[in-house]
Amino acid sequence: SQTIHQWPATLVQPVGSPLSLECTVEGTSNPNLYWYRQAAGRGLQLLFYSVGIGQISSEVPQNLSASRPQDRQFILSSKKLLLSDSGFYLCAWSGRAGVSHEQYFGPGTRLTVT
């Protein structure tokens, strides 16, 4: 069965510090991978998605970047965090084929920028 891991679970970082959040998927090959952010009281906002190694699409201009160095690894980064980067970050994966776009979410990382 497929599983998706994210770490760390929680993170408190000062403004201006770098960020690296990691997401890995097991039990599937060639998944589509996604990074979402959920701010308090708001819906999930898609930040990045990837259909393959090294292929990253950015959905909104922001202070963050993403990379996919391996098929089942997706990394979210920032060189200098802003207060507005605080939120709940979720990684998700989906299969490639057909119209099914059911996405499976990881446990999330709660980031607080102070």
Place this chain on the structure above:
Amino acid sequence: EDKVVQSPLSLVVHEGDTVTLNCSYEVTNFRSLLWYKQEKKAPTFLFMLTSSGIEKKSGRLSSILDKKELFSILNITATQTGDSAVYLCAVNTDKLIFGTGTRLQVFP
């Protein structure tokens, strides 16, 4: 701009009540509509709807889609405290566009 709107924003009920959650959408290139339940962390998948008028059921939960009027409803009958969560609606247009969710609180 594609958008998904959920209502109500929050709902407080007692165990045993029946609730109806609403999701309306305006998108180009509609493919499907999905419902998720989010308790403390990761959203978990409930239903995917692609055709109008066909009800999907899972226990006390059911959902239906109206592609003409561009909305979906999620019904929960005989609610239990374990149903307390945020319920998210998302529309697939090659990517998922999420609504802000409905926060349901069920009290004993």
